[in-house]
Amino acid sequence: MAIARDQDVELTVTTLAHGGLGIARLDGRVVFVSDAIPGETVRARVTEQKKSFWRADTVEVLEASPHRREHIWAEASIERAPEDRAGGADLGHIDLSHQRELKQQVLRESLARFGKVERDVPVEPVTGDTGVNGLGYRTRISLHVAGGGTVGPYAARSNRVIPVQSLPLAVAEVAEAAPLAEKMVGVQRVDVLLAAEGGARLIIDEQAPSPIVERVGEREFQLDDGGFWQVHRSAAQVLTDAVQEAIIPERFDAAAGNLDLYGGVGLLAAAVGDRFGERTRITSVESDERATEHAAENLADWLGARTVNARVDRFLVDLEGAVGTRGAKGATVVLDPPRSGAGREVVERLASLAPAQIVYVACDPVAFSRDVGTFAELGWRLEKLRAFDLFPHTHHLEAVGTLVPIDA
Template identity: 40%
Template sequence: MSRHPRARRARGRSRVGERFTVEVGGVAHGGHCVARVADGDSGEDGRVVFVRHALPGESVEIVVTEGTEGDRFWRADAVAVLTASPDRVDAPCPYAGPDACGGCDFQHVALPAQRDLKAAVVREQLARLARLEVDVDVEAVPGDDQGLHWRTRQRYVALPDGRIGMRKHRSHEVVPVDECLLESAEPPRHEVRGRAFSVADGGFWQVHPGAPEVLVATVLDLLAPQPGESVLDLYAGVGLFAAFLAEAAGPGPRAVAVEADREACRHARLNLGDRVEVATGPVDRVLATAYDEPFDLVVLDPPREGARRAVVEQVVDRAPRAVAYVACDPAALARDVAIFAEHGYGLRTLRAFDLFPMTHHVECVALLTKTGPDLR
């Protein structure tokens, strides 16, 4: 196999290309499962290997795709299934699988089982990083076709012969494709609840057609905004959440949207009018110098790395009644939930949505509120 993984310092002889038979353990964050191979250098329990294209409980033959003798763990592809899980299905896409397109992690998994795997990952991250035992159910969202045809924006690699391609997993290598079965035939509709939103060409908007409606509905339901409550929308994009929260709060209280991207802010001002103040700049820097009065409600939808400590501490400093945290990465969410807990804000509700079928990605919306004397 020809691979070009992310560069890192070699720690001994390469084991890439070697084959092993393994029993597959549980799912891990990132679209793979955990297995161990007997290896004299790794201790009596065996070397940890993160295996793609496998399922928990299966017996598979793997080929190592990244790893040297001195690495703590290796990466591998399952290239032959010796004992299959009942949740295994034939991948609908001919480009899914080992040494092929890296865009999908779970095409070999039945849709209900995909959601169970994602739920297990969210539970594990919250338990490990936030010390919380949380019941998680990943919910299907209307707008895809049995997990396909939902990506309203898709990027391909243009090949010299005029064809299109997709990159392999953790590689710059390109696989020529005729089409991607995740791509939607319909362009994105920048409209939610009858309200149109201005969005720049190529600007951020949820790619699953059902995502904006379900996320707005969930944030409104969890925060339960009341007339007269002030609103702070962080990582606000073009103002999707601020628009509906400010509408629910009425004309009087302060409503602020903070967004680092200047073009998104320009569109947010068009979408929100004079009712909501739009502040341009990194969220941590804006909050360090402005809007330091109390806010009743805060919603934040940070990028994949999460809000991080500086922003979380600035949020709790505003003493909100409730915080809605929209997260596309369960590990970042769990880390930030733990920081909120340090400051007396507990996780009250968590909902998870399958906005990225066939991949390992999952979207969560968490409600955090101030812990009272009778709540721990």
């Protein structure tokens, strides 16, 4: 029987794909299903039909998983039509501990498929999150504005603005400052953020940046209010601790040409310096000019620290061609690429420079696994791995892995 787009079908979901969608099969065809949990049978509406797969949205749960809960965000619930569901909390209908089990499975399967590595580690909760059901952790929220001035998040997998009355993942100060009830005609985007000082603030479209201060322990970091900083209130501390733990001390040489690649405002370079002392040599490389300027200020405590404003791939080409230096030989490299991963070119150039160890901070399990697979082809192994639930009620996770040469 031919099935048309917008037709309802009955599906049994077997597993969770990277991206938070359930996987089901219909007449042998893969169907990616939103708002479903592995083990459930649902009635779903077909929304997209490609040659290799279809997409569908759950409209009714016929046989519910024991892990299903009332959605933490009423505006994202399946009680609403799929096109009217707010995006940004795609696992909000699943028990929090089971969310972490599903993310663990996604990381494990990604590593096996793309990295050819058998590794299974728990996705660790951030202290304090479990007791509040993973709510109220975001210090940064991006909202969008419809043509008539309505403010809200986009619908899932859409650029349609959804009016909402609440922001359950935001810290209280951000939720209170968000202009959800206002009409903002002529505006396209509103970012709401809470820094360590000064209370919550709004950033309207691409207004001129203002400096803010964030803190990790006793250390302060300067950055622009529109610049990148982790959204979870505790993420910067969690990743600082994780990177420090991931570095194998016996393989660390403070005098080597240590690198912090995709370094941002210097958070992880500072983590290395705090672990191994003020004379640690480390170069933080970042393509954003303003972030590099802030990194120079933030790393001023370390005599051996310097910052370079450059694309990582071009920096590595220059480093490879440098004459009369050790380059990165014997160095420790912290690698924190964007969601798309470092990619083959960067991995190949980095491996050719013969560092002693690479600490890879990853926000995408598939991109990370692909890069791990490339490193393996080049004679490296994944020595250590941890994973963290820095984005409760979403499919995102953060992983920190240590790679060393196979013959090490």
